[in-house]
Structure formats: C-alpha cells, structure tokens
Amino acid sequence: MIQHAIATRGSSFLQEVIEHTPGGERIVHCLQCGSCGGSCPNGADMQYTPRAIFALINADEREKVLTSNTMWCCVSCYFCTTRCPQKIPITDIMYTLKRLAIRDGLAKDTDAPALAKTFTDLLDRYGRSFELGLASRFYLFNKPMALLKMGPLGLSMFSRGRMALIPKRIKKIEQLQAIIQKARQLGGRS
Amino acid sequence: MKYAYYPGCSLEVNSAAYDVSVRAVAEELAIELEELDDWNCCGATEYFSQDELTASAVVARNLALVDPELDQLIAPCAACYLNLKKTDHLMATDPEMGAKVNECLAAGGLKYEAGRVWVRHLLDVIHDDFGEVAVRDKVVRPLTGLRVAPYYGCQVVRPLSEGDCTEYPMKMDRLLTWVGAEVVDYPCKAHCCGGHMTQISEPQAFELIRRLLANAAEAKADMILCMCPMCQLNLDAYQSRVNGFFKTNFQVPIVFFTQVLGLAFGLPPEKLGFGKEIVPARPVLEAKLSSAPAGAGA
Numbered sequence: 001m002i003q004h005a006i007a008t009r010g011s012s013f014l015q016e017v018i019e020h021t022p023g024g025e026r027i028v029h030c031l032q033c034g035s036c037g038g039s040c041p042n043g044a045d046m047q048y049t050p051r052a053i054f055a056l057i058n059a060d061e062r063e064k065v066l067t068s069n070t071m072w073c074c075v076s077c078y079f080c081t082t083r084c085p086q087k088i089p090i091t092d093i094m095y096t097l098k099r100l101a102i103r104d105g106l107a108k109d110t111d112a113p114a115l116a117k118t119f120t121d122l123l124d125r126y127g128r129s130f131e132l133g134l135a136s137r138f139y140l141f142n143k144p145m146a147l148l149k150m151g152p153l154g155l156s157m158f159s160r161g162r163m164a165l166i167p168k169r170i171k172k173i174e175q176l177q178a179i180i181q182k183a184r185q186l187g188g189r190s
Numbered sequence: 191m192k193y194a195y196y197p198g199c200s201l202e203v204n205s206a207a208y209d210v211s212v213r214a215v216a217e218e219l220a221i222e223l224e225e226l227d228d229w230n231c232c233g234a235t236e237y238f239s240q241d242e243l244t245a246s247a248v249v250a251r252n253l254a255l256v257d258p259e260l261d262q263l264i265a266p267c268a269a270c271y272l273n274l275k276k277t278d279h280l281m282a283t284d285p286e287m288g289a290k291v292n293e294c295l296a297a298g299g300l301k302y303e304a305g306r307v308w309v310r311h312l313l314d315v316i317h318d319d320f321g322e323v324a325v326r327d328k329v330v331r332p333l334t335g336l337r338v339a340p341y342y343g344c345q346v347v348r349p350l351s352e353g354d355c356t357e358y359p360m361k362m363d364r365l366l367t368w369v370g371a372e373v374v375d376y377p378c379k380a381h382c383c384g385g386h387m388t389q390i391s392e393p394q395a396f397e398l399i400r401r402l403l404a405n406a407a408e409a410k411a412d413m414i415l416c417m418c419p420m421c422q423l424n425l426d427a428y429q430s431r432v433n434g435f436f437k438t439n440f441q442v443p444i445v446f447f448t449q450v451l452g453l454a455f456g457l458p459p460e461k462l463g464f465g466k467e468i469v470p471a472r473p474v475l476e477a478k479l480s481s482a483p484a485g486a487g488a
Contacts, residue, residue: 020242075344075384120233
C-alpha cells in the first residue's frame, strides 16, 4: 500500500527521502495538520515549516527543499516527532535533509555545516571533542568578528577550570580511525 | 549494583561539576560506576547531520566497549544518552544497518550485538530502581525552603523516554520533593535550550534561553536544575549575553540536579562541583539552607 502511495505521487524526491530515513515511509501518512510547525521552537524562523516541507517533497520540489533554511533551524528537540499524530520521524527526516543538502552542496545561508564539519574533524583526529579548538577554528574561518564577543565568555569558563587548552587523544585512536575509514568506504544512505 | 559509565566529553571539562556530583551521589546510593575504558566522543548532533553510517559506527564503538559482564550503561549527558540509545535501537530495528555497523566495528576488531546494553540516564536509575523510600532514607540535610525549577531539556525525555511524560515529565520533580526541596511548576521544563544554536544563530538561541530564564523567574525559583551539560552551559555561560541582548537582569543560578541531591545527602559542596557555575549559587544556598554549606560557590 505504501509503495502504491509513493508511486502514485510520482515524486522521485519522496522516494529518495524515504530511502535515506529509518522509518521514513511514514511520511506518506502526513495529514498536513501542522502540529510539527506549531511545536517547533524555531518554527517561526523557518522558510517552510515541516508540514510545508512534506508538501514540497510530495511535489518533487527537491531544490526548493534542500536550499531552504528549514532543517538548519532544527535543533533536534523531537517535539514534532513525539507530537505527530501519524508517527512520522520528523527529526530524522530533518537529519536526512541536512545530509542531502551537504552532500550536494546545496546548503545556503547557514554556518551549521561548517560547525558540524569542524566538530567531526576534531573527533576523527582525537576521538574526543575539543571545545577550544572547535570554537577558535569555527569562529576564525566563519565569523571572525564574533570572536571578540566570545572572549569574555571563554575567559570566565577558563577561570573556573571549564575549558581545556589542549586536546585529549584517546589511546586507541587508530582503532577508531579504522572504523571511520571503513564506514566511509561502505558509504550507504547519506 | 554495578553499571558501565559513559561520562562523555562535556563532563570531562566544561561540566566537571556534573561528573563529580554524579559519582558522589552514585557512591552514596551504592551504585558502582565502571567507566568505559578509552571511550570516544558520541558525535553529538554533528555527525548525524553529515553521515549516518559513520555517525552510528562512532557511537557503536562505545557500546562494543561495555564490559561483557555488565548490561546497563549510564550516560548523564542527554546528547550522549540519546545517541547511544538511538544507535542501539537503529541496529536492532534495521538489521541491514546493524550488519553494516558491525562491518565497520570489525575493522577495529570489535562487535556489538544490538539490544545487549540497556542505555540509561541516572535520573531514571535513581527514580525507578531506588525510589522514594531509599532516597528519603539517605537525606541528612533536607533542602527545605529551596525553590527549584526542574529543567529536563529535550533528549532524555524525547523521543525514547523511559516511562515519563514527553510533554511534562515528573521524575525529577518527584525526586527533588523526596529530598525536601520546594519544586515550582515550570511549564518550560522540557523545552529546548537552543542546543548548538548559540554558535550558529544567537538571536534564535537567546530567545529560547530567555524564555527558560523568564519562566523560572516568574515562578520565583531560586535556581534551575539541569540534567544535561548543554542546557547548563547555554543557560549559565550565556546568561549575561542574554541579559545584554534583551536588556533584562536575570541572575538565576544554573546547577545540576545531582549537585543539590548531594547536598541533601550531606556531602560537602566542594565535593559536588559548586563554584564552577558562572552565575554563583552560593548566595542563594546560604540564604535558603539553614545549615549553610560554607565554601559553596566561587
């Protein structure tokens, strides 16, 4: 029945989103009720609320969706997911849209992909996150002027022993890197 | 009872107050915590935004490192908790994905059988496994007169809550009542702190933080109690910036629920990480608790 519903809508983007999201086939049950957008703490700042995004996905408007700011407003609070009367994994669909937009170079007007990349580059290298490295690199390359505003905050954290000056590397970093390398090789759904 | 323990990166440095108070409270309750040897970062929301398989494999390495003798893992950070729980869930419900994750782990000589480890939050362990009688029995310094706003945040109560309400959770409320605190009605208790938005879009993040502070101030709470390091960081470290942005004057101390639990159990504040918070908790603790914990706060 779900296959039939997908086929009759004739949207290849719908098919793509479903393939890339665990439990994503629930999307065809969207009632356009709007509980998602109404529940979202950042809904007012979205170009399209999740409800509208689902309508656009049905209409095969791939580029409009992937260049929108919607998924970059999502902070993974899962209110939409737990409130959706049709049990659509909305937060997970937002993750899928983020991944597709990054992969295809369509992400616009947001520093979120840069923050994510800086974060995971440090993780790949050390096995742990490193806040000072993350903040300094991210701000320096993306919004250098904001470094000035961050200075006092960094100092107050540092003075309370809440910021490390050097990163900590896990003992078996080669093991973690081998796992990561294998995952990249296998690839799979974005 | 012995549990595997995954502190996570935040608890190592920026939220060390959470780590020391978790360990201190656990010891009081005879909960033995065995830290995972050589655990790695869970990737927060950042890995899942880029690559699902790598994100899952990075998380699964930690599940694979759990001592074979143990079957429960405590993760105090909400983001770590959810990543660990979700990855286990994903591997169990999507066998194809589970097999792929194990193929990645095999490159590092590891494997993980989905469903083997029960990922838990300390709040659930104390509330569900110990319960009211055991907790009350440990109280030597009731928190009488201390008005607290219990702040749950998002990722422990949603989407994989362990028997608490996803809209208006009550487990922390009850726990704090058992130790004598006056728990205020806090409608924003499961709302979002903005997460990483403080780095990406300050106006969006600051508005979410403002609502949480305003809601606690309206309820005349003496402090907000957190169970997630990201929530604590956003509400505490950004409070003065939020005040500057909105021309407000909030002065709400933000500490972890385990810190005040430790006080109630009679532990000295210096063993519970007090003084690391940026908005000092000491004045309110001295004013509200008759047996004032001298030395609390910076």
